[in-house]
Structure formats: structure tokens, C-alpha cells
Amino acid sequence: MTTSLVTPGTEIGTVGEHQAGEGTTTVDNRIIATTTGYMRIDDGHIIVDASKSIVNIEIGDTVLCQFEKLQEKGGEARILAVEGKQGDVLPHQLQGHFHVTRIVDRFLHTVADAVRRRDVARAVVTEVSPVVRLDFRERDDCGVLHAICPSCGNTLEAHVNGDWNVACPSCRYEGYRALADNFGSGWAELEQGASTLNLSGKRWGKEAEQLFAKGSSGRATYIAADVREDGRERTYFRFEGQGQGGGRGRKAAPGCRLFVGGLPREIDTEKLRELFGKHGDMTDCIVMTDDSGASRGFGFVTYTDKAHADAAIKELDGHRLHGRRIGVRDADNKEKRSKGPAKGLKLYVGNLPFDADEKAITAFFGDKATITEIVIATDKGGKPKGFAFVFIDEKDKGEDVVKALNGQELNGRRLKVDISQAGGKKKGQGGKSARELKAIAEEKRKKQRR
Known part of the structure; x- marks a missing residue:
């Protein structure tokens, strides 16, 4: 008898020489190990004694998982265990994918309407190739088993209040989850499973529909923090008006909530709060992020008083932050502000050194x-792209300014200065200036003469 350590997928023999024993399988007359362990040959059989068993997920298996990535119409959940099977899940099967229509028998605008990251749930496996796909509405015992309050971090309990079916015993948070029958410890008052509280097949009430229709800006207006068991900070999205004694349904007074756009990617919620906190007392402040935690380039700030909000708009609208001009406006005002035409003649300045700032450009024009x-x-990260637009008062002297400055050096680079063409790119011209088109035409004539 011989022994050696093997891993799943290792070819350890051929059919004919030996027979496949425990911990192995046959593929095209080859004997393949299906578990990690020690191989031994005993009486003509190749056997792998598992040091720790490996679970191969199959269609129809019931799994326990934790939601990790939520997108608008789908998401991913990390598979924690397979019910009825002992051992570790294969690495390529650790992530289960799901679609918004397979969560609960109700219309959902987005996945986050019924589940949240870190919720633990039960699901049925419907596909295993090319990826594992999960279904949470297949059975009444499938769905969310455990959820935490996004406001304070306490464990949510089943609770009925209109469309909301979960509530926090510590704060005023109420929300909706696609519950499994044995969510928590079941719902004793109904003497049946908590999945009854999902109100399957029913339309959303007016209050829930209004909230969901607002999208992410309505659902998450600020982030609350609590402390993990290991001391690290944890953040949660919260519905508008919840927490800090506000209670669900409480909204900011008209004109107090501001939209902040054009934010550099390095500006987070704390830096935004520091910038806007100078202009008055705030109740909410958040920089919106994607599922990876990266800034989406905009956020919301809510003041206690409209006068503070107006002061912030006056001081910060158009404010340059890390090389980018931010826009600040009343978030509840649906009318788009019309930007008037820029004053003066617009000049294009190209081949600009990346370290050139407004002061250097002003000195260059003299x-x-x-x-x-x-x-x-600048790009999305606030880094200069190597060109700028300069507006000058002398509308009738544009050609003279171009003639004087075009080709002159700034910090060792020859700048290209030209009159910017209104309307951007034009059909057949590729957005080139009149001077560029003239140069191209001259080059063509030279080639023809050759």
C-alpha cells in the first residue's frame, strides 16, 4: 500500500490498472481525485482519505448565503454552507448570482428594496454552470433568515406596519425584507412562517412606492456608523429621515436639502461635511458611492435652516475643489438652472503643462x-488634461491675441492658442478650429503639387 497527498482534480490513475474507490471519480478512463487527502491503493482500488471534505454544489441544493454585492437588477451572495453536506465549498462555487425577479413574488424597483448587504439568507441552486445561480422565491423557507438594522446595527425583528415587515427594537427603523419562514425564530403571532409577511403578489402601498421611486438618493441620504465586535467601524445606508430621533417620514424643510455635484473622487462624506459644516448646522451629509465603495461624484447635504443652505449655495456653487468646480443647488428644485452664455471671447489653450494653474495662465496672457x-x-479624478479655455473681454481682438500667443512657451512647452469654435464638433470638420482646417487644406494642396 502506498500513500501520497492529492488535491481535487488531480489525475491519480487509469481505469484498467486500478479501480476508482472512495474520494475519486472517473473521467474518460482516468481516475480523478474529488477531495483533498491522502491517496492509497488498497486491493486494486485507488482511495483518497479526505483530510477535510470538499462540497460540490449541485442543482437543487439548498444553501445558506450572505449578500455581498447588490446592483439594480441583480447581485451576488457568498455561499456559507450547503445544507445536508459537510465540508468546504469549492472555490469557484463560493459566489452565487441572482436576479431581482427571483427574490420575492412582488415587483421590485431594485434588489435593495428587499435585501441588504450582510443579510443572511437561504436559497435553492438552479444552475451551477457557468456560474452558480440562486433562487430565493422557490420555497417559503427560502429568503432572508437574519438581518441587521441599517441605523443602529441591532438585529431586526418581524413586524407588520403596512408594507414594512421588519423593525428594529432599539430605534425607529422599519423596512422591508424578503423573509424566509423561519426568519429569526419565526413569527409566533401568526403561528406560521414569516414568509406570510412578504405580501406576495400584492402591490406596494403609496408610502413605499413614493420612497422606492426616488431611487438611491431617496433611500440613502446619509451613512450611520456603529462599531463591529472587533472594534472596526461599520457603515450602513439609511432611509431618509430615519435615525437620530427623526423617525420615518420626516423630511427636510423646503430649500434645506442641497445637491452637490462634480465632486472629485477623493472627497468622502467626512470631507464634504467639513466643507459644508462651516456654513451652518447640518442634519444629513453623504457622498454617494457604488457597490465597491467608490465615490459616484455627487452627494447631498441637509441643513437645519434654509438661510444656511442659501449661504452654502452662494459661497460654494462653482467653488474649485481639487481642480474641479463643484455645483451646489436646491435638491428639491426640479427646474434646471439655465447657464447664461459665458462673458467674452472663448479661447482654446492646448499643450498646457500639467502643473499650470490659473495664476500661471494669467501671467502667460499678461x-x-x-x-x-x-x-x-480635468478628468474624473481632478487631474489636468493638458488644455484649458480662457474667456477674454476683447471680443474684437481675438485674432491679435492668438497671433501674439500661439506657439509661445510656458514652462518649457509651446502652447497652442486659438479661438474656440462654438457648438463643439461639427459634421465633416471633426470639431477642428478654422485655423486647423486651413492648415489641413494647405497640407493637402502641397501633397497634390508633389
């Missing part, structure tokens, strides 16, 4: 023109 505004183009 007394050639009176500058009214400088806009340095």
Missing part, C-alpha cells in the same frame, strides 16, 4: 487681453 474666466479641463 497685458495681451483682459481675462474674465479660466476653465482648466
Whole structure:
């Protein structure tokens, strides 16, 4: 008898020489190990004694999982265990995918209407290739088994109040989850499973529909923090008006809630709070993020008084932050502000050094023109893109300014200065300026003469 350590997928023999024993399988006359352990040959049989068994998930298996990634119409859950099977899940089967229509028998605008990250749930496996797919509405015992309060971190309990079927015993949070029958310890008052509280097949009430229709800006207006058992901070999304004694349904007074757009990616909630906190007392402040935690480039700030909000708009709308101009406006005002035409003649300045700021550009123009505004183009991260637009008062002297400055050096680079063409790219011109088109035409004529 011989022994050696093998892992799943290892070819350990061929049919004919030996017979497949425990811990092995046959594929095309090859004997393959199906578990990690020690191989031994005993009486013509190849056997793998598992040091720790490996679970291969199959269609129809019931799994316990924890939601990790939620998108609008789908998501991923980490599979924690397979009911009725002992051992570790294969690495390529650790993530289960699901669609919004397979969560509960109700219309959901997004996945987050019925489940949240870190919720623990039971599901049925419907596919295993190319990825594992999960179904939470297959049976009444499938769905959320355990959920935590997004406001304070306490364990949620089954509770009926209109469309809401869970509530926090410590704070005023109420919400909706696609519950499994034995959510928590079941719902004794009904003498049946908690899945009854999902109100399957019914339409949402007016209050829930209004909240869901607002999308992420309505659902999550600020982040609350609690402390993990190991001391690390944890953050949760919260519904508008919940927590801090506000209670569900309480909304900010008209004109107190501001939308902040054009935020550099490095600006988080704390930095936004620091910037806007100088202009008055705030009740909410948040920078919106995606599922990976990266900033989406906008956020919301709510003040206790409209006068504070107006002061913030006056001081910070158009404020340059890390090279980008941010926009601040009343979040409840649906009318888009119409931007008036820029004052003066618009010049394009290209091949700009990346370290050139407004002061350097102003010095470059010197007394050639009176500058009214400088806009340095930046990427989403706030880094300069190497060109800018400069507005000057002398509308009738644009050609003279271009003639004087085009080709001049700034910090070792020859700048391209030209009159910017209104309307951006034009059909057949590729957005090129008149000067560029003239140069291209001249080049074509030279080639033809050759």
C-alpha cells in the first residue's frame, strides 16, 4: 500500500490498472481525485482519505448565503454552507448570482428594496454552470433568515406596519425584507412562517412606492456608523429621515436639502461635511458611492435652516475643489438652472503643462487681453488634461491675441492658442478650429503639387 497527498482534480490513475474507490471519480478512463487527502491503493482500488471534505454544489441544493454585492437588477451572495453536506465549498462555487425577479413574488424597483448587504439568507441552486445561480422565491423557507438594522446595527425583528415587515427594537427603523419562514425564530403571532409577511403578489402601498421611486438618493441620504465586535467601524445606508430621533417620514424643510455635484473622487462624506459644516448646522451629509465603495461624484447635504443652505449655495456653487468646480443647488428644485452664455471671447489653450494653474495662465496672457474666466479641463479624478479655455473681454481682438500667443512657451512647452469654435464638433470638420482646417487644406494642396 502506498500513500501520497492529492488535491481535487488531480489525475491519480487509469481505469484498467486500478479501480476508482472512495474520494475519486472517473473521467474518460482516468481516475480523478474529488477531495483533498491522502491517496492509497488498497486491493486494486485507488482511495483518497479526505483530510477535510470538499462540497460540490449541485442543482437543487439548498444553501445558506450572505449578500455581498447588490446592483439594480441583480447581485451576488457568498455561499456559507450547503445544507445536508459537510465540508468546504469549492472555490469557484463560493459566489452565487441572482436576479431581482427571483427574490420575492412582488415587483421590485431594485434588489435593495428587499435585501441588504450582510443579510443572511437561504436559497435553492438552479444552475451551477457557468456560474452558480440562486433562487430565493422557490420555497417559503427560502429568503432572508437574519438581518441587521441599517441605523443602529441591532438585529431586526418581524413586524407588520403596512408594507414594512421588519423593525428594529432599539430605534425607529422599519423596512422591508424578503423573509424566509423561519426568519429569526419565526413569527409566533401568526403561528406560521414569516414568509406570510412578504405580501406576495400584492402591490406596494403609496408610502413605499413614493420612497422606492426616488431611487438611491431617496433611500440613502446619509451613512450611520456603529462599531463591529472587533472594534472596526461599520457603515450602513439609511432611509431618509430615519435615525437620530427623526423617525420615518420626516423630511427636510423646503430649500434645506442641497445637491452637490462634480465632486472629485477623493472627497468622502467626512470631507464634504467639513466643507459644508462651516456654513451652518447640518442634519444629513453623504457622498454617494457604488457597490465597491467608490465615490459616484455627487452627494447631498441637509441643513437645519434654509438661510444656511442659501449661504452654502452662494459661497460654494462653482467653488474649485481639487481642480474641479463643484455645483451646489436646491435638491428639491426640479427646474434646471439655465447657464447664461459665458462673458467674452472663448479661447482654446492646448499643450498646457500639467502643473499650470490659473495664476500661471494669467501671467502667460499678461497685458495681451483682459481675462474674465479660466476653465482648466480635468478628468474624473481632478487631474489636468493638458488644455484649458480662457474667456477674454476683447471680443474684437481675438485674432491679435492668438497671433501674439500661439506657439509661445510656458514652462518649457509651446502652447497652442486659438479661438474656440462654438457648438463643439461639427459634421465633416471633426470639431477642428478654422485655423486647423486651413492648415489641413494647405497640407493637402502641397501633397497634390508633389
